Amino acid sequence: xxxxxxxAVLRAIVEDYVSTNEPVGSKALxxxxxxxxxxxTVRNDMxxxxxxxxxxxxxTSAGRVPTDKGYRLFxxxxxxxxxxxxxxxxxxxxxxAGAVDLDDVVTRTVRLLAQLTRQxxxxxxxxxxxxxxxxxxxxxxxxxxxxxxxxxxxxxxxxRVIELPEAVEDDRIAHLRAVLNACLDGCGLSNVPELVADxxxxxxxxxxxxxxxxxxVLLETLVERHDEKIVFAGAANLAGxxxxxxxxxxxxxxxxxxxxxxxxxxxxxxxxxxxxxxIGSENPYLRGTSIVATGxxxxxxxxxxxxxxxxxxxxxxxxMGAVRAVARYVSQILAAS
Amino acid sequence: xxxxxxxAVLRAIVEDYVSTNEPVGSKALxxxxxxxxxxxTVRNDMxxxxxxxxxxxxxTSAGRVPTDKGYRLFxxxxxxxxxxxxxxxxxxxxxxAGAVDLDDVVTRTVRLLAQLTRQxxxxxxxxxxxxxxxxxxxxxxxxxxxxxxxxxxxxxxxxRVIELPEAVEDDRIAHLRAVLNACLDGCGLSNVPELVADxxxxxxxxxxxxxxxxxxVLLETLVERHDEKIVFAGAANLAGxxxxxxxxxxxxxxxxxxxxxxxxxxxxxxxxxxxxxxIGSENPYLRGTSIVATGxxxxxxxxxxxxxxxxxxxxxxxxMGAVRAVARYVSQILAAS
DNA sequence: ACTTGGCACTCAGGAACACCGAGTGCTAGA
DNA sequence: TCTAGCACTCGGTGTTCCTGAGTGCCAAGT
Numbered sequence: 001x002x003x004x005x006x007x008a009v010l011r012a013i014v015e016d017y018v019s020t021n022e023p024v025g026s027k028a029l030x031x032x033x034x035x036x037x038x039x040x041t042v043r044n045d046m047x048x049x050x051x052x053x054x055x056x057x058x059x060t061s062a063g064r065v066p067t068d069k070g071y072r073l074f075x076x077x078x079x080x081x082x083x084x085x086x087x088x089x090x091x092x093x094x095x096x097a098g099a100v101d102l103d104d105v106v107t108r109t110v111r112l113l114a115q116l117t118r119q120x121x122x123x124x125x126x127x128x129x130x131x132x133x134x135x136x137x138x139x140x141x142x143x144x145x146x147x148x149x150x151x152x153x154x155x156x157x158x159x160r161v162i163e164l165p166e167a168v169e170d171d172r173i174a175h176l177r178a179v180l181n182a183c184l185d186g187c188g189l190s191n192v193p194e195l196v197a198d199x200x201x202x203x204x205x206x207x208x209x210x211x212x213x214x215x216x217v218l219l220e221t222l223v224e225r226h227d228e229k230i231v232f233a234g235a236a237n238l239a240g241x242x243x244x245x246x247x248x249x250x251x252x253x254x255x256x257x258x259x260x261x262x263x264x265x266x267x268x269x270x271x272x273x274x275x276x277x278x279i280g281s282e283n284p285y286l287r288g289t290s291i292v293a294t295g296x297x298x299x300x301x302x303x304x305x306x307x308x309x310x311x312x313x314x315x316x317x318x319x320m321g322a323v324r325a326v327a328r329y330v331s332q333i334l335a336a337s
Numbered sequence: 338x339x340x341x342x343x344x345a346v347l348r349a350i351v352e353d354y355v356s357t358n359e360p361v362g363s364k365a366l367x368x369x370x371x372x373x374x375x376x377x378t379v380r381n382d383m384x385x386x387x388x389x390x391x392x393x394x395x396x397t398s399a400g401r402v403p404t405d406k407g408y409r410l411f412x413x414x415x416x417x418x419x420x421x422x423x424x425x426x427x428x429x430x431x432x433x434a435g436a437v438d439l440d441d442v443v444t445r446t447v448r449l450l451a452q453l454t455r456q457x458x459x460x461x462x463x464x465x466x467x468x469x470x471x472x473x474x475x476x477x478x479x480x481x482x483x484x485x486x487x488x489x490x491x492x493x494x495x496x497r498v499i500e501l502p503e504a505v506e507d508d509r510i511a512h513l514r515a516v517l518n519a520c521l522d523g524c525g526l527s528n529v530p531e532l533v534a535d536x537x538x539x540x541x542x543x544x545x546x547x548x549x550x551x552x553x554v555l556l557e558t559l560v561e562r563h564d565e566k567i568v569f570a571g572a573a574n575l576a577g578x579x580x581x582x583x584x585x586x587x588x589x590x591x592x593x594x595x596x597x598x599x600x601x602x603x604x605x606x607x608x609x610x611x612x613x614x615x616i617g618s619e620n621p622y623l624r625g626t627s628i629v630a631t632g633x634x635x636x637x638x639x640x641x642x643x644x645x646x647x648x649x650x651x652x653x654x655x656x657m658g659a660v661r662a663v664a665r666y667v668s669q670i671l672a673a674s
Numbered sequence: 675a676c677t678t679g680g681c682a683c684t685c686a687g688g689a690a691c692a693c694c695g696a697g698t699g700c701t702a703g704a
Numbered sequence: 705t706c707t708a709g710c711a712c713t714c715g716g717t718g719t720t721c722c723t724g725a726g727t728g729c730c731a732a733g734t
Contacts, residue, residue: 023697025696025697025698026697026698027696027697028696037706037707038706038707038708039697039707040706040707040708040709041705041706041707043697043698043699044699044705044706046698047698047699057697057698058715059713059714059715060697060698060712060713060714060715061695061696061697061698061712061713061714061715062696062697062698062714062715063696063697063698100497100498101496101497101498111592134476134478134484135476135484137474137476137486139471139472139474139488141471147471147472147488149474149486149488149494151476151484151486151496157486157494157496159438159488159494160437160438161437161438233592234592235572235588235591235592236585236586236588236589236591236592238588239583239584239585239588240585246576247576248573248576248577251572251573251575251576252573254572255448255570255571255572255573360726362725362726362727363726363727364725364726365725374677374678375677375678375679376678376726377677377678377679377680378676378677378678380726380727380728381676381677381728383727384727384728394726394727395686396684396685396686397683397684397685397686397726397727398683398684398685398686398725398726398727399685399686399725399726399727400725400726400727
């Protein structure tokens with residue numbers, strides 16, 4: 001049904017359309033890609049490809065444009081990820097190496113990716129539930145309030161003000177801090193819930209209400225916000241491209257954490273670090289855009305996802321290369337810290 | 338030169354143009370604003386206003402459009418800030434009251450303001466140099482590295498990993514922590530530099546290199562990053578409006594902290610909490626946009642600025658009302674925490 | 675001295691129309 | 705199975721014309 005030449009034609013159509021943004025016709029195709037066949041032959045192949053739904057024409061007597069299905073085939077079988085140039089790699093390295101903390105890593109990563117791909121970059125903050133506790137700190141603010149500061153092994157710091165059910169003097173706070181650290185230090189955040197259930201029972205009676213309050217806030221901080229935070233950069237790159245769905249919808253989606261989360265997609269459990277490509281209508285929302293994403297994090301400890309969002313008409317090989325490379329570098333950086 | 342009626346005409350032109358986005362003609366004006374004069378008279382006034390540079394016509398035989406100078410006069414003399422409705426106020430209150438920490442306050446504020454004005458909202462993080470130190474924490478990571486966590490009275494938390502010049506065991510870290518807190522606790526960050534110069538001399542000889550390292554990082558954290566962070570929301574609201582300068586430039590400016598900083602403007606020392614309105618060409622960059630901004634923070638302790646960015650053709654009275662109200666509420670919230 | 679009605683003038687925007695050319699589908703021949 | 709030729713389609717462009725909103729100016733009215 002689809003012999004090699006037809007596939008070559010499809011590949012050529014995608015490449016030309018991506019670079020010119022204009023429907024590509026048989027004649028231009030035949031000469032620019034030295035297919036060694038005549039335009040007429042190309043036309044026949046195009047008719048077949050259209051029959052199968054891989055390409056379409058915006059109107060009669062116009063050139064062809066790839067459909068989502070066409071891009072899909074292109075990504076799956078007709079292209080290979082394009083590695084970055086040496087200069088680009090060095091740029092990534094030096095740019096990311098300057099980061100001073102986790103916030104900075106994420107900010108730099110998202111900007112870097114946006115610049116590299118000339119698209120909108122999206123980075124999810126490392127998931128807390130996969131981190132481990134490095135330190136818990138209680139800072140007395142006054143006798144009824146303490147600030148809880150949680151530090152994880154990825155360098156993430158979370159803080160919350162806690163209203164205590166009773167006045168507590170500083171010594172007792174110090175004691176509680178020691179107890180908490182002894183229990184929680186080094187253990188994964190996913191284990192915290194059990195500890196929370198367990199801990200109050202092993203404490204002197206008078207400490208229980210206070211500890212219970214603190215722990216409930218701690219739990220809330222960890223569990224509820226665990227993967228909500230997503231940042232983006234490169235919105236200016238949207239200005240040129242035109243989206244089927246309208247620019248407004250895209251910008252709105254970018255500011256909706258929930259939508260972004262859905263778009264970045266869940267990692268399939270077995271291959272978390274694989275590149276995911278969702279093309280046009282394959283997306284839950286934002287039918288008119290494509291998303292190239294991947295998990296990042298050190299080794300099998302996948303922390304979160306990052307990726308790029310752009311028009312379906314994007315340069316997939318290059319974009320995929322950039323996303324993969326950035327994910328690797330940022331994983332390295334995080335593993336080292 | 339500009340009698341009352343001419344001013345009334347200008348006001349009417351601004352109001353009509355803002356609401357319809359179309360050049361306004363003499364006839365429509367005369368009847369919609371019951372000026373009690375004929376279109377011909379209005380035309381004469383318009384000619385005078387155009388002569389003075391307050392309005393202009395996009396092309397011959399079209400209606401008139403306000404110039405930047407016209408908007409300026411309108412804002413300064415012809416309009417008054419429009420207070421929010423009761424419902425809006427309640428919405429602000431409940432929305433901001435739910436914030437759990439400083440980050441949350443800022444995020445909620447910027448979204449709220451964007452939604453309220455249907456423009457792009459911009460909020461600068463509270464300036465560190467105006468805050469005071471509430472607590473300094475040193476967390477040992479291993480014997481050569483500690484994490485420095487700084488907590489300010491506004492609830493802001495800053496962290497940095499420090500590489501020590503020599504191995505230091507935990508006891509000594511604890512000791513240093515106590516020393517640092519004793520020195521720094523409660524004092525304004527602007528005083529820190531003096532303390533830094535002063536402190537090492539009062540310490541045992543063997544502690545000096547370590548303390549010097551820590552203090553230099555502390556100083557760097559405080560001083561250099563003190564007012565860089567600015568966030569925005571509501572970019573989707575740009576989708577409708579068309580900018581003289583092009584959408585791309587606006588989006589780029591929004592992602593450039595430096596530009597954004599310049600746009601928000603410095604507070605004039607004597608009236609930091611006054612509303613600042615910059616119209617079109619009055620702006621350093623982004624000539625095609627207007628900015629309504631104000632300082633916020635409790636009392637005379639102005640912390641930072643927030644505001645709204647939109648097309649010159651914006652509803653100034655309403656926007657100014659929203660900005661002022663939000664600034665007041667967020668100041669309240671911050672003062673309480 | 676200002677206001678008003680009348681009138682000629684201007685010009686952007688839309689409708690009607692023709693034309694061009696890129697691109698197609700089809701068919702007959704190599 | 706590929707290729708050349710040919711008639712056909714139709715979006716885009718350029719031209720022309722028309723309309724109507726809006727102006728500027730002048731002369732008459734208050």
